Amino acid sequence: MTNLYGDFNQKIDYVFKIVLIGDSAVGKSQLLARFARNEFSLDSKATIGVEFQTKTIVIDHKTIKAQIWDTAGQERYRAVTSAYYRGAVGAMLVYDMTKRQSFDHVARWLDELRGHADKNIVVMLVGNKSDLGTLRAVPTDDAKEFAERENLFFMETSALEATNVESAFLTVLTEIYRIVSKKALVANDDQGGNSALLKGTKIVLPGPDAEPSNKKQICCYSS
Template identity: 80%
Template sequence: MTSSYAELNQRIDYVFKVVLIGDSAVGKSQLLARFSRNEFSLDSKATIGVEFQTRTLAIDHKTVKAQIWDTAGQERYRAVTSAYYRGAVGAMLVYDITKRQSFDHVARWLDELRSHADKNIVIMLIGNKSDLGTLRAVPTEDAKEFAQRENLFFMETSALEATNVETAFLTVLTDIYRIISKKSLVANGESESGGNSGLPKGTKIVVPGQEPSVAANSSCCMST
């Protein structure tokens, strides 16, 4: 991935790795292209293995580089891509609203994600291709109920029409930033409780109320 000249000269405060997962042909690559380059291609080919794009943006006056990984949905690549969950702080779990099977597989993808990724990862369930409403096979309510049950953010998007794509990514990235910045405050001894700047390296810091499940409950289930 080639960064722009401006990006290379920009001070980066945080780098967040986010993975896109879900069945093949649900539109993961198109969501990535729309968010990273504001592009959409009707003749997009299946992703082989893993690809990634970056986009730098400002969150709360900090410069955040989002490193978005696009994982191939085909079964034969899943063993290869499982290693790429490591280090991810966010995940977009994508299904196609016109393909019921892609939604039925969401639970399996979620199990795989949770078994490989950090337990504090911020996850958003995305029902893509909302522009094809007349072909809908997955009721919005079904997805909302699943998201609430699993403590996920939820949003329906259209990569084709650029509907909610920016909002979906920004919601996840902002929540990641909020969790990590709060943990930094605790680690630096700047929390309201006084903190402990002398914590040994590698000590796990638990910030009350900042688990993704809590954050997701407060903002989940947004759709067009």
């Protein structure tokens, strides 16, 4: 069960921090607006620094608050936003499928992400603006090949038409929940070691000071 939205009066079982990364103008803010508020604005302005929104969903009868951070893609803000990778358990790595350069920069963004966050963070490669099919500059196979090589999930989305936006976010959140739940079960059986973080009912990763978890190696790919 991954598509039921939680009652905001419910107890929150988990808080998962997700970061949106990628070049400027690839549609990161629009993807967030579509997922969090089901909105889309043709007059969207560039994000300055970092903004975040939350959305509460229910997965497997657990109430999960997704805390989604929208990072500015402009070079001059990257030093500011890099601190916000810390504590993230998921990331949406976004490129514009009509702009080849934004895809060519994906590897650099991924390196930066892995340099500042847990190396086993759950990552979804997102080819946005699929509604502009006639302007496609990045073949789907190129993106699939990159995602397979780097063990990423992959989807093409359209924030304008709301295509695959919810599916992309829910896939990442569900994978994070699966990993955390599995580790929690192991922690309940293991009274020693460094399992204290996972013995409770909640994992809260609110911001840059949160310590990354030691997740197991993830190998995940979806088309």
